[in-house]
Amino acid sequence: MLWLITIGKGAAIGIPITPAPSKKAGEWRLYNSTLNTITKAPVLKGKRWGEPAAIDFSGSQSDPASATLFGESRDFKDSKTVRLMVRGSGRIRINLYYTYNGAYRMLSKEVNLDNDWILVKFDLSKGLEFGLGMPSRPDVIMPMKLVISSSESAKMDFSGAYIE
Amino acid sequence: MLIFLIVDPPFGTNIKVSNWDITTNMDQLEASLAKSSSWIAAHWIDTDWSSFFSANDFAISSDGGATWKFVWYLPPSDTINCWIGDPSVAADPTNPNRFYAVGMIYCNPYTPTGEVYFCKNIGSRPDTVTDWTCSILPPNDSWMYFKDKPWIIALGGGNLLVAYTTDKYGNYEINIARSTDEGATWNTVRLSDVVSTVAYFWKDGSTVYLSQNNFNSWPTYIKIRVRKSTDNGATWTSLGDVVSFSPGSSTYCPNFNRPAKIHNNITAQGNNIAVAFIKPNGSYCNVGVAYSTDGGLTWNNRYVAQTSSDQVLPMITSSSPSTIYVMWQEKVGTFWTTKWAYSTNWGTTFSPPGRVSDHDYYFNESPAGHDYNGFIYDGGNLYAIWANDYYGDDAGAVYYARTISTSADESLSLEDRRTDIKIYRVDGSLVKGDFRNLPTGVYFIRSGNRIYKRILR
Numbered sequence: 001m002l003w004l005i006t007i008g009k010g011a012a013i014g015i016p017i018t019p020a021p022s023k024k025a026g027e028w029r030l031y032n033s034t035l036n037t038i039t040k041a042p043v044l045k046g047k048r049w050g051e052p053a054a055i056d057f058s059g060s061q062s063d064p065a066s067a068t069l070f071g072e073s074r075d076f077k078d079s080k081t082v083r084l085m086v087r088g089s090g091r092i093r094i095n096l097y098y099t100y101n102g103a104y105r106m107l108s109k110e111v112n113l114d115n116d117w118i119l120v121k122f123d124l125s126k127g128l129e130f131g132l133g134m135p136s137r138p139d140v141i142m143p144m145k146l147v148i149s150s151s152e153s154a155k156m157d158f159s160g161a162y163i164e
Numbered sequence: 165m166l167i168f169l170i171v172d173p174p175f176g177t178n179i180k181v182s183n184w185d186i187t188t189n190m191d192q193l194e195a196s197l198a199k200s201s202s203w204i205a206a207h208w209i210d211t212d213w214s215s216f217f218s219a220n221d222f223a224i225s226s227d228g229g230a231t232w233k234f235v236w237y238l239p240p241s242d243t244i245n246c247w248i249g250d251p252s253v254a255a256d257p258t259n260p261n262r263f264y265a266v267g268m269i270y271c272n273p274y275t276p277t278g279e280v281y282f283c284k285n286i287g288s289r290p291d292t293v294t295d296w297t298c299s300i301l302p303p304n305d306s307w308m309y310f311k312d313k314p315w316i317i318a319l320g321g322g323n324l325l326v327a328y329t330t331d332k333y334g335n336y337e338i339n340i341a342r343s344t345d346e347g348a349t350w351n352t353v354r355l356s357d358v359v360s361t362v363a364y365f366w367k368d369g370s371t372v373y374l375s376q377n378n379f380n381s382w383p384t385y386i387k388i389r390v391r392k393s394t395d396n397g398a399t400w401t402s403l404g405d406v407v408s409f410s411p412g413s414s415t416y417c418p419n420f421n422r423p424a425k426i427h428n429n430i431t432a433q434g435n436n437i438a439v440a441f442i443k444p445n446g447s448y449c450n451v452g453v454a455y456s457t458d459g460g461l462t463w464n465n466r467y468v469a470q471t472s473s474d475q476v477l478p479m480i481t482s483s484s485p486s487t488i489y490v491m492w493q494e495k496v497g498t499f500w501t502t503k504w505a506y507s508t509n510w511g512t513t514f515s516p517p518g519r520v521s522d523h524d525y526y527f528n529e530s531p532a533g534h535d536y537n538g539f540i541y542d543g544g545n546l547y548a549i550w551a552n553d554y555y556g557d558d559a560g561a562v563y564y565a566r567t568i569s570t571s572a573d574e575s576l577s578l579e580d581r582r583t584d585i586k587i588y589r590v591d592g593s594l595v596k597g598d599f600r601n602l603p604t605g606v607y608f609i610r611s612g613n614r615i616y617k618r619i620l621r
Contacts, residue, residue, distance in 0.1 A: 009184065010222070010234040011293040015269070015281055015300060017242045019307035022275040031333050064356050066334025073275045095335055095359065103423075106359070108382055128383040128415050131361045131426040132312055132329070132336065133276070136532040137217075142310075143275045147334045151357075 023070040023143070026050055032065030033057045038157060042085045042117055046164030049082070050146070053158045057090065057150035064151045069161070071144030075099045076163075082122040082146075084161040088113040090154025096122045097145040103129035104142040113156055175504075175548065175565040178522045178555075181223055181232045182562040186212045191528050191560035192221075195551040197538025198253040200260035203290055204229050206549055207253035207265050208562050209533050216243035218532070220251040220267045222283075224291045229547065229564050236293045238267065238281065246271040249533050250313050256346075257367075258320040261288040264347065266314040266326050269300075271307045278311040279304060280328050284347055301326060301341050302350040310336070313535070317365035319372065322346045325397040327363040327374065338363045338376050342397050355400065358389055361426055362535070368432040372397055375430035375439045378405055386411050388428045388441055390460060403460035406439055407452070417442075417449035417474040419495045421530040424449050424476045429536070431482040435459040436510045438488050440478035445470055451478040451492045455511030468492075468505050469517045475503075479539035481546070486510055491520055491539040491548055499524035502537075502550045502563075520565055526554035 026049070028035055034056045041052035050069045059065030076098045086092070096107045105127030109120050129135070133142040146161055182192040190212040198205045203224050210221040219239040223232045240246035247270050256262035265283040270276045283298035290296075301314070314328040326341040338360045340353040355363075355376070363376035371394055378387035387405040415423035425442045432438070436457050443452025443465065454465035468478070468490050478492040488511055491504040502521035505514045528534075531552055538549040545567045552560040587595040 010236045012219075013236045013238045013283070013293065013296060013298050014241050015238070015298050017240065017246055017269065017271060017307070019242075019245065019271040019277065020305075022272050022277065029334075062356060063354070064333070068331070068334050070275075097336075106379060106382055108359070108380070126383065128411055128413075129423045130379055130382065130415060131377075131423040131535075132310070134270075134532060135421065136530060140270070140273050140276055145331070147331075149334050 025070055025072045027070050029068040029070070030066070032059055032063065033067045035067060041157065041159040044083050044085070044159070044162040046083065046162035049161040049163055050158070052160050055148065055156045055158060057092070057152070057154040057156070059150040059152055059154070061151050064149050066147055066149040069146040071146070073099070073141045073143050075102060075141065076124050076144065077101050079124055079163050081124060081164050082161050083164070084120050085117040085159035086111060086113060086120060086156050087115060087117045088154065088156040090150060090152055090156070092148055092150045092154055092156055094120055095147045095149070096127075097142070097147065098124065098127070099133070099141050099144070100124055100127060102138055103135050104133035106130050113154060117159070174518065174567065175520050175522070175546070176568040177565070179229060179232070179564045180561050181206050181549065181564050182208070182210065182221070183232065186557060186559035186561060188558045191531055191552055192562045193531055193534045193551045193560065194249065194251060194536060195538055195549040195562045196252045196536065197540055197547060197549040198255040198263060199540050199542050199547055200255040200263070202226065202260040203255070203263070204547065205253050205255065205263045205290065206232070206538070206562065206564070207251035207267070208551055209249050209251060210237060211532060212559070213239070216240060217247040218249060220248050222253070222265060226291065229566055232564070233291050235291055236296060238283070238298060240269055242271065245273055252315045254316045254318040254324075256318045256320065261285070261290060262346070263290045264316055264318055264324060266301065266316045268312050268314055268328070277307045277309055279307055280311050280314045280326065280341070282326065282347055303352060305332065313362045315362070315364050317367060317372070319367055319396050323396045325365060325372065327365065329361045335359045336361055340397055344396070353397065353400070355391070360389075362428070364429050366430045366432050368434070370394060371432070373430050373432045373437060374400065375428040377426045377428055381408070383411065385409065386415075386425055388439055388454065390430065390437060390439060392460070403437075406456065406460070406463045407441060407454040407465045409444060412444055412447065417476060418447055419474045419529050420449065420476045422534060427477065427535065429478060429480050431480045431488065433482050433485040436485045438480060438482065438511050440480035440490055442476065442478070443467055445472070448472060449474045449476055451475045451490060453480065453488065453490060453511045455488075457510055464511070466511065468514045469503070477535070477537050479537050481539050481541040483541045489539070489541060489546055490514070491537065493527070493537070493550060495527070496524060500527035501525070502548065504546070504548070520548045521550070521553070521555075521563065522565070523555045527552050528554070528560050531560070
């Protein structure tokens with residue numbers, strides 16, 4: 001037997017909402033880090049995302065530092081790669097968050113910085129959806145972000161990222 | 165003498181909690197469940213609205229779940245730019261009339277950011293909307309960051325923990341909002357070493373456990389990390405990554421278009437800890453359990469009921485240092501069924517799966533949400549709630565069921581059995597011959613008009 005009890009819907013509870021403006025493409029958000037623009041940096045093929053910058057990280061294991069570069073919120077299924085170059089000292093992790101085929105995905109690289117420029121390449125088709133965003137709501141696309149973080153003190157020059 | 169222990173009496177009649185004529189194709193999703201000695205509360209996503217996308221609904225029962233009262237719903241106040249989801253409810257273990265609820269509010273389409281809401285009833289009537297108050301969970305960052313997938317536990321004595329994922333510090337990681345005064349004030353604990361999107365709690369005595377997914381080796385591996393706290397969540401000790409598996413080419417399942425493989429859920433009893441997760445079986449999603457019997461020093465894992473079909477949303481609970489219960493939703497043919505299984509040796513082996521839902525049902529395999537269900541052991545019984553169930557409806561509903569035993573610790577001696585007793589195996593076949601030589605397993609016993617389910621150890 002299936003129990004069917006008519007209960008109707010309850011009463012609404014409201015919470016005021018006062019959203020802050022979103023970050024725009026090319027803007028940075030810093031945590032335990034400082035950023036200065038630089039003029040000399042390698043140029044790669046593709047559309048540049050973010051200005052070349054020098055970033056100092058003051059992170060620790062319990063309180064990692066980060067610099068987040070925001071990008072366009074769109075589906076990147078028509079793009080193949082994101083490439084960038086970095087140099088400096090210390091160890092960093094670069095996580096790329098983006099939407100591909102309607103799903104929010106992440107790719108990750110760990111880099112030991114060196115005095116020479118190191119190429120970091122992300123193949124956008126390789127990332128997997130990892131559970132944020134709303135795949136059933138194509139009108140809602142999570143932000144593209146490049147999160148560079150460090151659990152130690154690190155100094156990094158960043159070429160800008162190039163989307164191709 | 166043969167001794168039968170009742171630990172898993174069968175589930176009773178299913179009760180439709182979202183009990184109105186839901187608009188065609190509109191789903192009720194992500195049902196969470198909490199129980200006190202006086203009430204059972206449910207909190208879930210309701211997409212059955214014409215003027216906005218979703219609200220989170222709260223309903224409560226004072227009669228063990230036989231009937232439910234829809235108390236309130238929380239819609240976004242900005243119905244154009246915001247929407248609601250991820251409801252989680254908790255009962256205060258030291259006040260049977262106090263419940264807490266959390267969920268997320270997304271705002272700013274195209275670059276969504278979020279906040280977590282926190283609700284509690286301030287008097288003694290959780291079944292009355294005027295008894296409830298809701299606010300944004302501190303720290304209220306005014307939607308500057310993304311916050312998602314909150315999960316709440318009430319530890320007693322005013323101690324509350326809410327885990328959620330946020331990009332406030334760069335990567336998506338689990339933060340814990342912690343209150344020691346029933347939510348009047350909060351501080352934040354940052355679990356900074358793991359990229360992670362969802363975490364769950366379990367309390368065992370004075371120890372709180374947390375499981376979370378770990379994307380540090382992504383996308384090659386999904387890992388699940390376990391932590392514990394002995395100071396009500398103020399500080400946490402990592403027990404390491406307890407299981408690691410390849411997600412394959414997708415975190416979705418062939419018949420469930422959500423990233424089911426990021427799921428985890430935890431239980432613990434003494435030195436025994438167990439985590440339910442999705443263990444890929446070829447391309448299919450199957451339910452796995454990682455288990456430790458030495459306080460988390462070493463771990464094993466296994467399928468619960470390996471099958472060439474999809475099993476999703478495993479929820480785990482336990483009643484003793486030996487007994488684990490797991491519930492999930494499984495595709496069987498073209499329909500879905502809510503199932504469960506138990507282990508009496510802390511995960512080493514599991515019973516054949518049994519039914520929680522008393523019916524098969526259609527299921528929206530591309531739901532807007534649907535990342536967990538509710539499953540509780542309390543006082544000798546199991547309490548289950550699940551969603552996205554199209555049984556008898558053209559929309560996805562929330563259903564509830566509980567076991568019907570009066571005590572899971574009751575014992576029965578077959579030496580005292582009635583002459584009209586019949587014993588059936590789990591597959592329904594009648595046991596004939598000498599009952600005294602039955603192999604270890606699960607049996608249904610019919611005595612007169614009553615049916616019991618027993619484990620033979």
